[in-house]
Amino acid sequence: xxxxxxxxxxxxxxxxxxxxxxxxxxxxxxxxxxxxxxxxxxxxxxxxxxxxxxxxxxxxxxxxxxxxxxxxxxxxxxxxxxxxxxxxxxxxxxxxxxxxxxxxxxxxxxxxxxxxxxxxxxxxxxxxxxxxxxxxxxxxxxxxxxxxxxxxxxxxxxxxxxxxxxxxxxxxxxxxxxxxxxxxxxxxxxxxxxxxxxxxxxxxxxxxxxxxxxxxxxxxxxxxxxxxxxxxxxxxxxxxxxxxxxxxxxxxxxxxxxxxxxxxxxxxxxxxxxxxxxxxxxxxxxxxxxxxxxxxxxxxxxxxxxxxxxxxxxxxxxxxxxxxxxxxxxxxxxxxxxxxxxxxxxxxxxxxxxxxxxxxxxxxxxxxxxxxxxxxxxxxxxxxxxxxxxxxxxxxxxxxxxxxxxxxxxxxxxxxxxxxxxxxxxxxxxxxxxxxxxxxxxxxxxxxxxxxxxxxxxxxxxxxxxxxxxxxxxxxxxxxxxxxxxxxxxxxxxxxxxxxxxxxxxxxxxxxxxxxxxxxxxxxxxxxxxxxxxxxxxxxxxxxxxxxxxxxxxxxxxxxxxxxxxxxxxxxxxxxxxx
Ligand code: ATP
Ligand code: MG
Numbered sequence: 001x002x003x004x005x006x007x008x009x010x011x012x013x014x015x016x017x018x019x020x021x022x023x024x025x026x027x028x029x030x031x032x033x034x035x036x037x038x039x040x041x042x043x044x045x046x047x048x049x050x051x052x053x054x055x056x057x058x059x060x061x062x063x064x065x066x067x068x069x070x071x072x073x074x075x076x077x078x079x080x081x082x083x084x085x086x087x088x089x090x091x092x093x094x095x096x097x098x099x100x101x102x103x104x105x106x107x108x109x110x111x112x113x114x115x116x117x118x119x120x121x122x123x124x125x126x127x128x129x130x131x132x133x134x135x136x137x138x139x140x141x142x143x144x145x146x147x148x149x150x151x152x153x154x155x156x157x158x159x160x161x162x163x164x165x166x167x168x169x170x171x172x173x174x175x176x177x178x179x180x181x182x183x184x185x186x187x188x189x190x191x192x193x194x195x196x197x198x199x200x201x202x203x204x205x206x207x208x209x210x211x212x213x214x215x216x217x218x219x220x221x222x223x224x225x226x227x228x229x230x231x232x233x234x235x236x237x238x239x240x241x242x243x244x245x246x247x248x249x250x251x252x253x254x255x256x257x258x259x260x261x262x263x264x265x266x267x268x269x270x271x272x273x274x275x276x277x278x279x280x281x282x283x284x285x286x287x288x289x290x291x292x293x294x295x296x297x298x299x300x301x302x303x304x305x306x307x308x309x310x311x312x313x314x315x316x317x318x319x320x321x322x323x324x325x326x327x328x329x330x331x332x333x334x335x336x337x338x339x340x341x342x343x344x345x346x347x348x349x350x351x352x353x354x355x356x357x358x359x360x361x362x363x364x365x366x367x368x369x370x371x372x373x374x375x376x377x378x379x380x381x382x383x384x385x386x387x388x389x390x391x392x393x394x395x396x397x398x399x400x401x402x403x404x405x406x407x408x409x410x411x412x413x414x415x416x417x418x419x420x421x422x423x424x425x426x427x428x429x430x431x432x433x434x435x436x437x438x439x440x441x442x443x444x445x446x447x448x449x450x451x452x453x454x455x456x457x458x459x460x461x462x463x464x465x466x467x468x469x470x471x472x473x474x475x476x477x478x479x480x481x482x483x484x485x486x487x488x489x490x491x492x493x494x495x496x497x498x499x500x501x502x503x504x505x506x507x508x509x510x511x512x513x514x515x516x517x518x519x520x521x522x523x524x525x526x527x528x529x530x531x532x533x534x535x536x537x538x539x540x541x542x543x544x545x546x547x548x549x550x551x552x553x554x555x556x557x558x559x560x561x562x563x564x565x566x567x568x569x570x571x572x573x574x575x576x577x578x579x
Contacts, residue, residue, distance in 0.1 A: 001469070003504040007044050010516050020216045021455045022448040023148030029460055029519050031447075038145025038153030045520070046447075048468035050156070053443055053450075054135055056187050056465065057158050060180040064173075066131040066160055071110050071117075073137055077103035079112040083419045094139045094153075106139035111416045111438060114161045118434070119422035122163065128424060128434075129169050133160030135443060147216075149448035150404060156443040163434040165426060167413070170435045174206070174411055177439045181210050181407045184441065188450055189463030193221055193230040193403060205415075210407035210441070212449040217404040222385055226396030233400070234303040237392040238385040240347050250353050250367040258362040261330065263296040270355055270366060273297075278348060278356040278368070280332045282316035282340075285309070289316055289324065291337055293344035293376070296355075298383040308343070308380040331364065333357030334374040344376040345383055404449045407441035451521075460521025461544050464564050469502040471560060472522040476510040476529035487528045490538065490553055497557050518543065524560050 008030045015034070018024045026032045031046030042050055058068065077095075080086035086093075086105075094106040107113070114132060122130065135158045145153045160177070164170040178194070185192045190212050197209040209232065211219050220233035231237065260266050267274040277296030282289055283305055290309060294300055306313050321327055326338055333356045334342045348354075348370060356368040370376060389398050417423070417433035426432045447466075454461045464470055471494055475487040487503060494501040502522065504513045510529065517525045527539040537550040540560065551559055 001500075001502050003502055004506050006502070008520075009043070010519060017146070018148065020147050020150070020452060022150065022216075022451040025451050025455060025460050025519070025521075026148050026448065029521065032149065036153075038142060038151070040149065040152065040154075045468050049447055049462070049466055050443065052466045052468075053188065053446055054158075057135065057184055057441065057443065060184050060187075061133050061158070061160065064131070064176040064180050066133045066162075069114075069132050069134050071107070071113050071134055071136060073107050073139070074104050075107045075110075075113055077105065079116055079420075080105060082116075082421075083112050083416060085112070092140050092142065094141050107136075108138055108140045109440075110134070110136075110159055111161065111412075111436075112420065115416045115420050115422045115434070115436070118161075118163050119417075119420065122424055125165050125424055125426050125432075129162055129164040129173060131160060131162040131173055133158060133439070147448070149444045150452075152444060155445065158441045158443055160439040162437045162439075163417075164436070165424070165432070166435055167411075170411055170413075170437050174409060174437050177409050177437070178208065181409065181439070181441060184446075185210060185212065185406070187465050188446065189465060190450065190453060192406075193223060193401070195219075195221060195230045195232050196235065197232055197408065205413055206411040208409050209405045210409075211403035211405050212446075212453055213401055213403045214449065214452040215402050216452055217402040219403045219405050220384075221401045221403050223399045223401055224391035224394060224396050225399055226391060227394040229391055229393050232303075233384050234301045235307070236385050236398070237381070238389040238398055239392045239395070240389060247352055249369050249372065252365055252367045252369070252373045254358055254360070254363045255366055256362055257331070257364045266355065266364065267296065270364075272355055276354055278333075278351070278354050280334060280357055280359075282321075282327070282332065283309075283313045284316045284320050285311040285313045287320055287323070289320060289327075289340050291332070291334060291340050291342045292382050293334060293342065293348060293356075294383050295345065295347055295351075298345070298347075298386065300382055301384050304380075304382050305343075308378075308382065326359075328357075328359050328361050331357045331359060331361055333359040333365065334376070335359040335365075341377045342375065343378045343380055343382070344370070346379050346381060347383070348376075349379060404445065404452060406446045406449050407439075409439045410437060412436040412438055455521070458515070459519035462521040462523060464523050464567055467500075467521070467523050469500045469522050470564065471499055471501045471524045471526060472517050472520065473501060473503045473526045473528060474510070474513045474517060475503065475505050476513065476527060478505055478507060480533070482533050483528050486532050486538075486553055490526060490528065490556060493554070493557050497561065499557070499560070523564075526556060 010030045011028055014024050030043055032040040032042055093108050096104055138157045139154050142153055145151055162173045192212045195209050197207045222233050222236035223230045260269055263274050263277055274297035275295055278293050279296045281292045281300045326336055336359055353367040356365050358365045391398055414433040422434050423431045451460050473487050473490055477483050491503045523543050525541040531537045538556050539550050541548040
């Protein structure tokens with residue numbers, strides 16, 4: 001491709017809402033342009049990367065026997081009413097009406113459609129298991145579309161669904177998808193973690209998230225450098241650092257703490273460490289309140305709390321509190337809470353002589369001891385780990401990282417096959433619901449995640465596997481005939497050897513070309529300039545390492561192929577796959 005003919009508008013303008021590198025570089029390097037909030041056009045360069053990522057995903061899905069389909073974006077309301085999700089999905093679902101007054105949605109996901117399709121065609125266990133996938137646009141009217149492609153309203157996802165006879169069969173496919181997703185991320189050159197994820201509140205289904213490590217990511221992760229344990233921070237298991245010092249129980253007393261609003265202020269005022277305080281968190285499901293006691297210096301995990309309570313909960317709201325005059329906000333504690341169940345974090349079981357809200361205006365209790373001064377109805381695991389906490393499996397100190405969730409695999413069981421009445425006849429002639437799994441990987445989010453992890457202050461650093469071009473030739477002075485001839489010759493050689501090459505033949509200053517080449521992130525930059533004229537040499541710069549070397553024209557392609565080969569060697573690539 002010749003740059004002079006290519007629709008590749010690079011820009012220095014950065015819109016105010018672009019904060020993350022991936023967002024900024026997607027715009028600056030001419031991969032995308034914004035149409036409306038969370039909605040983008042892919043320009044040719046972005047399209048090229050997108051197609052490479054899709055090819056990698058397709059190869060890995062096909063290798064595991066999944067079959068590609070394409071479902072429509074527009075889906076009739078009736079299907080979603082059957083599963084109960086027409087109302088459940090809420091405002092994130094984009095809805096519209098056709099000229100006959102029939103309701104439709106723009107699919108935020110495709111469980112309903114695929115399940116009803118399979119149900120209509122598959123009657124016997126003999127045709128199972130079946131694993132179908134598509135690469136298709138999804139619409140979700142996100143409350144806060146942001147970070148460019150990372151959280152769009154229209155985005156591309158590979159979503160796959162498997163239909164199995166039983167749990168055992170599902171587990172085999174689940175494991176295959178686990179491996180396939182890992183390979184996709186490895187082939188994209190990414191550093192990632194696989195974490196056990198929240199899998200819905202009711203039921204113990206298994207689910208894992210694939211998270212690309214990046215400081216700007218929205219997911220908080222906890223990793224153990226010792227045994228490799230990885231989890232979302234909100235669900236992480238850990239063992240506590242502080243084995244409480246055994247001390248004698250002291251006499252409890254009420255102290256006045258008027259106007260003290262925070263744990264830090266309370267600890268300071270009473271000259272105790274924050275970890276010697278207990279805070280009482282209130283959560284609610286509907287109008288039912290639950291009190292959860294946790295150590296003052298820790299944070300409540302709503303995900304763990306929901307899992308423990310097996311309910312969908314949120315922090316208590318003022319409306320709910322209005323009906324409970326016995327709750328003294330600011331001083332709330334496990335005293336006189338009437339019918340409100342009191343739960344407590346297991347960490348507090350051994351605690352002694354703690355400071356706790358007295359549930360009386362302007363008062364806390366000091367030297368409070370569980371069992372003596374207050375009672376707990378249920379113990380559980382309710383908090384986030386903090387720096388210094390240890391792995392519950394191997395006792396190494398846990399590490400904290402951030403990342404971007406790019407993939408989510410899920411053992412659904414019979415959730416949708418039951419609600420949609422999707423069945424098959426088993427070996428014994430009995431009607432059974434399909435046992436299902438679903439597997440999603442965000443293609444456009446993956447593209448942005450690669451940039452998020454692989455960039456520097458000058459631009460993108462594409463791994464060869466997904467780079468839009470492997471090589472860019474910079475013809476530094478297009479009016480110089482020798483340079484032009486050499487550049488054209490090199491351009492031909494690369495093409496002959498099956499490399500994707502961009503020839504920057506624009507009428508621009510050398511500095512502009514070099515800056516653009518670095519911004520675009522093409523792995524190998526070949527400079528044709530004075531060096532060529534004087535010594536017949538091409539300078540090749542490797543974008544990632546910044547290393548450069550000089551070679552005669554004819555030798556360049558072999559050297560680049562050699563380096564690419566070395567880079568690829570760590571990763572097994574399917575036959576027929578050109579990087
Ligand atoms: P999130 O928690 O980030 O909203 P999700 O749990 O809603 O994600 P899933 O329904 O599991 O996401 O979708 C599967 C994959 O689709 C995600 O792992 C992600 O890669 C991608 N995805 C989801 N929402 C978006 C979005 N708004 N923009 C881009 N990609 C998305
Ligand atoms: Mg979401």
